Amino acid sequence: MVKKSELLENSLYLSLIGKELEVLDSKNPYLIGLKGLIVNETKNLFVIKTDKGMKKIVKHSIVFKVNIKGKNLKINGELLNLDIVTRIKKIKIKRSD
Helix, strand or coil, X not given: CCCHHHXXXXXXXXXXXXXXXXXXXXXXXXXXXXXXXXXXXXXXXXXXXXXXXXXXXXXHHEEEEEEECCEXXXXXXHHHCCCHHHHHHHHHHHHHC
């Protein structure tokens, strides 16, 4: 059984494309409660598909919920301010230590 803390730590290095995202907190109050499917991710942005179309969300300004392996994880977007390739390289380095 995977512990929630391990799942959270590992999720920081995985691609979140294809996962449902819900904004729990944001510097922009209009984003709170926004839900959608992550369709693209860059170093600084998530692009999500919502009922009202595509939205770009700055990562460092949000706290969001995402479901990974049946667990709802609350993640501070500042922790993901890296592009996916760099995050994957970091997990490979960490696992080889």
